[in-house]
Amino acid sequence: MPIIFDKINNVFHIKAKETSYIIKIFKNKYLAHIYWGKNIDYVNLPDEVVTGGRAFGATPDANDKTYTFDAMAMEYPVYGNSDFRAPAFQIELEDGSRICNLVYKSHSIYNGKPKLEGLPATYVENDNEAQTLEIELYDELVNLKVILYYTAYEDYNVITRSVKVINEGTKKIKLLRALSMSVTFDNADFDLLHLWGSWARERMVERVPVIHGLQVIESARGESSHQHNPFIALLSKDATEKSGDVYGFSLVYSGNFASIVEVDQFDTIRVSMGINPFEFTWVLNPNESFQTPEVVMVYSSNGIGDMSRTYHRLYRKRLCRGAYRDKRRPILVNNWEATYFNFNEEKLLSIAKEAADLGIELFVLDDGWFGKRDDDTTSLGDWFVDKRKLPNGLDGLAKKINEMGLKFGLWFEPEMISPESELFKKHPDWCFQVRGRSITQCRNQYVLDISREEVRNEILRMMKEILKTTPIEYIKWDMNRPLTEVWSFDLPPERQKEVFHRYVLGLYKMMDELITEFPHILFEGCSGGGGRFDPGILYFMPQIWTSDDSDAIERLKIQYGTSIVYPAITMGAHVSAVPNHQVGRITPMETRGHVAMSGCFGYELDLNKLSEDEKRIIKEQIAQYKKIWHISQEGDMYRLISPFEKNAASWMFVTTDKKEAFVVYVNILSEPLPPLKRLKLDGLDPNKKYNIEGTDKVYYGSELMNLGLEIPSIFGDFKSFLWVLKEC
Ligand code: DGJ
Numbered sequence: 001m002p003i004i005f006d007k008i009n010n011v012f013h014i015k016a017k018e019t020s021y022i023i024k025i026f027k028n029k030y031l032a033h034i035y036w037g038k039n040i041d042y043v044n045l046p047d048e049v050v051t052g053g054r055a056f057g058a059t060p061d062a063n064d065k066t067y068t069f070d071a072m073a074m075e076y077p078v079y080g081n082s083d084f085r086a087p088a089f090q091i092e093l094e095d096g097s098r099i100c101n102l103v104y105k106s107h108s109i110y111n112g113k114p115k116l117e118g119l120p121a122t123y124v125e126n127d128n129e130a131q132t133l134e135i136e137l138y139d140e141l142v143n144l145k146v147i148l149y150y151t152a153y154e155d156y157n158v159i160t161r162s163v164k165v166i167n168e169g170t171k172k173i174k175l176l177r178a179l180s181m182s183v184t185f186d187n188a189d190f191d192l193l194h195l196w197g198s199w200a201r202e203r204m205v206e207r208v209p210v211i212h213g214l215q216v217i218e219s220a221r222g223e224s225s226h227q228h229n230p231f232i233a234l235l236s237k238d239a240t241e242k243s244g245d246v247y248g249f250s251l252v253y254s255g256n257f258a259s260i261v262e263v264d265q266f267d268t269i270r271v272s273m274g275i276n277p278f279e280f281t282w283v284l285n286p287n288e289s290f291q292t293p294e295v296v297m298v299y300s301s302n303g304i305g306d307m308s309r310t311y312h313r314l315y316r317k318r319l320c321r322g323a324y325r326d327k328r329r330p331i332l333v334n335n336w337e338a339t340y341f342n343f344n345e346e347k348l349l350s351i352a353k354e355a356a357d358l359g360i361e362l363f364v365l366d367d368g369w370f371g372k373r374d375d376d377t378t379s380l381g382d383w384f385v386d387k388r389k390l391p392n393g394l395d396g397l398a399k400k401i402n403e404m405g406l407k408f409g410l411w412f413e414p415e416m417i418s419p420e421s422e423l424f425k426k427h428p429d430w431c432f433q434v435r436g437r438s439i440t441q442c443r444n445q446y447v448l449d450i451s452r453e454e455v456r457n458e459i460l461r462m463m464k465e466i467l468k469t470t471p472i473e474y475i476k477w478d479m480n481r482p483l484t485e486v487w488s489f490d491l492p493p494e495r496q497k498e499v500f501h502r503y504v505l506g507l508y509k510m511m512d513e514l515i516t517e518f519p520h521i522l523f524e525g526c527s528g529g530g531g532r533f534d535p536g537i538l539y540f541m542p543q544i545w546t547s548d549d550s551d552a553i554e555r556l557k558i559q560y561g562t563s564i565v566y567p568a569i570t571m572g573a574h575v576s577a578v579p580n581h582q583v584g585r586i587t588p589m590e591t592r593g594h595v596a597m598s599g600c601f602g603y604e605l606d607l608n609k610l611s612e613d614e615k616r617i618i619k620e621q622i623a624q625y626k627k628i629w630h631i632s633q634e635g636d637m638y639r640l641i642s643p644f645e646k647n648a649a650s651w652m653f654v655t656t657d658k659k660e661a662f663v664v665y666v667n668i669l670s671e672p673l674p675p676l677k678r679l680k681l682d683g684l685d686p687n688k689k690y691n692i693e694g695t696d697k698v699y700y701g702s703e704l705m706n707l708g709l710e711i712p713s714i715f716g717d718f719k720s721f722l723w724v725l726k727e728c
Pocket of ligand 1: 336366367411478480526527528529530545547548
């Protein structure tokens with residue numbers, strides 16, 4: 001049984017494969033954190049483990065001076081009665097007081113995992129896959145119930161946490177802060193790993209020492225953001241890709257979040273994570289409840305790579321859903337970088353024709369097909385076809401594309417409205433705005449208040465009309481700006497700080513309705529590229545456009561950084577034209593293919609402008625991807641060389657039976673008389689013999705992993721290799 005309650009010690013022991021997570025009910029009242037890390041056995045746990053033996057601070061109990069919350073590892077800490085660190089939870093009562101006293105009341109342990117109301121979360125297909133512990137904390141004064149949920153995925157080696165708050169009292173309670181989890185480390189010998197970035201440069205890996213005081217990684221943009229990802233990890237100082245202690249925290253949420261790391265006076269670290277308390281409050285009337293998003297926690301004693309593979313396995317199979325979860329994704333061509341807004345039916349069909357000849361399987365029509373959208377100044381919200389460009393309608397175009405043997409896919413940006421649009425003329429009050437103030441524009445557009453049901457319904461109505469009349473098998477859901485002037489017409493003043501979260505709940509409702517009604521459609525998330533690459537979106541859409549930077553060399557860092565948490569198959573990755581449209585770089589077609597094949601593979605360039613040689617290479621790439629897709633989609637990823645550290649990047653994928661693998665190596669700048677290079681592989685079976693496809697070379701796994709594979713000499717910048725290995 002992964003979760004045990006030890007009645008003698010009043011201790012919960014949550015076990016997941018190689019992990020132990022231990023909580024104690026201290027003095028029969030308070031929930032204190034004891035341990036999280038490599039699996040352990042214990043005999044008994046003295047109170048000092050909880051109090052740390054320091055009792056000179058403010059003591060909450062006048063008759064017992066042996067403990068202070070300020071030195072304790074509280075499992076779900078509150079502020080205001082002797083713990084002065086950043087709390088996980090805070091309420092405000094009608095009298096203006098903000099004190100809360102959460103005391104253990106009861107618990108239950110059961111097989112399976114409950115769904116989170118209105119929120120995406122990891123799931124089970126069978127109740128035996130996981131076990132859940134619910135611990136009920138209670139504030140007797142106001143009858144407030146706080147349930148802490150812990151689910152142990154035994155085989156995946158993962159623990160998830162979330163919190164539900166229920167007002168069982170007779171008065172209104174305002175939540176000022178309701179984070180999803182908090183956990184304490186008993187020493188500060190850690191580094192903090194996080195993923196920062198910007199538009200077109202998402203998820204750059206940064207590793208810094210933890211420092212005394214607070215380090216906060218957050219978003220206040222209304223989306224998880226290009227700038228910061230809802231993920232952090234604590235790494236032991238000696239942790240590397242292949243060794244050391246690593247603690248990962250990944251929030252299943254797509255809006256404002258905060259990951260808070262606090263090192264205190266005793267060199268202990270408190271990590272908490274959840275909805276960003278900045279710009280958040282939530283009014284709970286009697287009998288109402290509030291559900292926090294889920295945090296997925298991974299401990300590994302085998303380094304960053306092992307943590308990533310754990311996230312990949314879980315997210316591929318127990319976060320992503322739908323018909324395409326386990327299927328090969330169609331190889332697509334997207335017309336955005338080929339035409340931008342400047343296209344007509346003839347042009348699109350000529351690209352589709354070439355695509356069909358090359359073996360591409362899906363044609364995606366991007367921005368510009370609706371309203372009067374000749375550039376980005378108009379028409380968002382007018383989701384009806386522009387007959388000037390497509391006189392036969394979407395239906396006519398899609399049918400012709402289908403006749404060529406291709407599936408048809410379409411772009412939408414459902415959350416947005418152009419001030420220059422029919423929809424805005426009809427409903428000028430549907431976008432976020434504050435009365436009497438100007439509205440901030442970003443890419444000439446405003447944000448629809450999709451926390452409102454009528455707004456959601458009208459957008460969905462327009463979308464569904466198209467989806468019911470056109471043979472659409474793929475949708476790209478874009479979102480091209482952050483939220484500003486966040487204020488909602490429907491809500492009273494005391495609820496205005498709920499709007500950011502209500503927006504996310506509205507978004508999830510819209511996505512849920514569409515994927516439920518159109519289960520055959522493959523959805524790809526996008527937010528000006530990778531501005532909302534988070535587990536919340538992956539629950540609805542199994543792939544996300546990773547970045548608007550499609551340059552193969554830029555993509556090395558972007559895809560490497562993204563792979564710290566997210567599986568390769570979730571990363572939309574396209575071969576685009578050279579000189580590259582974002583950075584002007586010229587890279588070989590082979591390299592662009594190798595980098596794109598390391599993700600969810602596709603093309604995004606004008607296929608009519610290809611040379612015969614380029615067409616030949618593309619045909620080869622498509623044939624190769626069809627042979628190897630299962631290795632990266634279903635297998636494990638091993639990162640070999642970091643482009644953040646070296647003049648090269650390399651990674652490989654290995655099937656779970658270790659019979660097949662493929663390795664990608666990209667050299668960035670070429671060097672004269674370069675050092676002799678051997679690439680040490682990983683994840684193979686040391687005792688199996690592998691043939692390098694296309695050669696007669698055979699190596700033992702142990703040889704490839706320790707002596708390494710020789711890298712041929714390289715002349716010219718941005719050259720790459722893709723080796724396929726098969727057991728022989
Ligand atoms: C941003 C996306 O990331 C691009 O791929 C493209 O769809 C444009 N928006 C269209 O406006």
